[in-house]
Amino acid sequence: MTGLFIVISAPSGAGKTSIYREFLKIYQEVKFSISHTTRPPRPDEVDGRDYYFVSDEIFRQLIDQGEFIEWEENFGYLYGTSVRIVNAFLKEGRDVLLDIDTRGAKRVKNGMAGGIYVFVLPASSAQLENRLLARGDNPIQIKERLARAAAETAEAAWYDYVIINEHLPLAVDSLCAIYLAEKSRRDRIIR
Amino acid sequence: MTGLFIVISAPSGAGKTSIYREFLKIYQEVKFSISHTTRPPRPDEVDGRDYYFVSDEIFRQLIDQGEFIEWEENFGYLYGTSVRIVNAFLKEGRDVLLDIDTRGAKRVKNGMAGGIYVFVLPASSAQLENRLLARGDNPIQIKERLARAAAETAEAAWYDYVIINEHLPLAVDSLCAIYLAEKSRRDRIIR
Numbered sequence: 001m002t003g004l005f006i007v008i009s010a011p012s013g014a015g016k017t018s019i020y021r022e023f024l025k026i027y028q029e030v031k032f033s034i035s036h037t038t039r040p041p042r043p044d045e046v047d048g049r050d051y052y053f054v055s056d057e058i059f060r061q062l063i064d065q066g067e068f069i070e071w072e073e074n075f076g077y078l079y080g081t082s083v084r085i086v087n088a089f090l091k092e093g094r095d096v097l098l099d100i101d102t103r104g105a106k107r108v109k110n111g112m113a114g115g116i117y118v119f120v121l122p123a124s125s126a127q128l129e130n131r132l133l134a135r136g137d138n139p140i141q142i143k144e145r146l147a148r149a150a151a152e153t154a155e156a157a158w159y160d161y162v163i164i165n166e167h168l169p170l171a172v173d174s175l176c177a178i179y180l181a182e183k184s185r186r187d188r189i190i191r
Numbered sequence: 192m193t194g195l196f197i198v199i200s201a202p203s204g205a206g207k208t209s210i211y212r213e214f215l216k217i218y219q220e221v222k223f224s225i226s227h228t229t230r231p232p233r234p235d236e237v238d239g240r241d242y243y244f245v246s247d248e249i250f251r252q253l254i255d256q257g258e259f260i261e262w263e264e265n266f267g268y269l270y271g272t273s274v275r276i277v278n279a280f281l282k283e284g285r286d287v288l289l290d291i292d293t294r295g296a297k298r299v300k301n302g303m304a305g306g307i308y309v310f311v312l313p314a315s316s317a318q319l320e321n322r323l324l325a326r327g328d329n330p331i332q333i334k335e336r337l338a339r340a341a342a343e344t345a346e347a348a349w350y351d352y353v354i355i356n357e358h359l360p361l362a363v364d365s366l367c368a369i370y371l372a373e374k375s376r377r378d379r380i381i382r
Binding site: 157160162163173176179181186 | 381
């Protein structure tokens with residue numbers, strides 16, 4: 001049976017990355033779909049683990065080669081998801097987690113059947129602002145991201161699941177539960 | 192918000208009761224819908240916990256009073272689910288677990304919106320036979336129940352989830368995951 005894939009999205013600073021890193025430690029058999037980006041790495045990010053960090057030129061070549069199921073520009077940087085890598089995992093029966101923003105997620109939903117769409121919300125916009133500050137974003141970035149968070153949150157309306165990230169361990173439990181429950185869906189067990 | 196309800200069914204001896212008893216210990220806020228039955232209690236069963244054990248006469252009176260959302264005869268005994276009790280819990284926002292056989296479950300599905308339907312399968316029919324023996328069923332009962340298990344298993348096709356009870360703790364995890372995931376469904380979080 002082909003693998004299942006989970007797409008996870010969130011407004012910037014909702015704590016999505018912390019949630020799925022914990023999830024991936026627990027379910028080590030789930031492959032993380034590593035996006036390509038032209039954004040420079042943050043201090044805690046590793047090339048080939050968090051992203052493939054590539055130049056603008058390479059990214060444009062990959063677009064031309066049809067490598068991406070979706071790609072978009074965020075805050076001046078390009079992000080793309082390799083359809084080739086994801087499909088190879090799914091065909092092997094591996095499950096895949098994809099971290100994609102709402103616009104990209106919508107493109108994946110339109111282009112690939114059977115995904116599970118999870119949206120992470122911060123418990124409050126105050127909590128979101130604190131996370132962005134702690135992360136070292138500057139006031140202008142924070143203002144922009146808060147405005148965008150409000151717009152993105154409206155997009156949660158078409159996702160399958162919503163996790164409110166009030167307390168990290170509980171949010172991780174929810175993501176694990178969603179994964180495990182989807183593995184127990186009748187149409188994955190009986191055909 | 193009204194509570195959600197989970198209907199759990201299984202062929203006799205699949206280990207369903209052990210699974211949901213553990214589940215109910217973990218999620219003590221979930222109410223168990225106690226069925227009425229005219230069957231005599233098994234040694235480990237307690238009146239008012241596992242069933243309301245009533246006489247045939249009382250059961251017939253309750254049918255006439257419209258107490259049951261579904262009722263049926265199994266192996267000569269009557270079983271019924273009180274719609275009044277279940278609805279009272281749901282209106283209070285309590286979640287409810289119902290243990291109902293496939294025929295009764297189908298009636299509930301036709302009569303009540305929004306339930307979650309979970310079917311438990313034994314890992315194999317050999318395992319099922321062993322469980323029935325361990326429970327003290329006699330050879331004739333076992334033969335009948337095995338034949339019926341095969342028929343009931345075909346009913347799994349319309350359930351939302353299937354749990355294969357190969358190892359009890361994993362089966363309990365699956366039921367917990369299904370519950371938690373359903374609580375994270377977008378339409379329960381965002382309206």
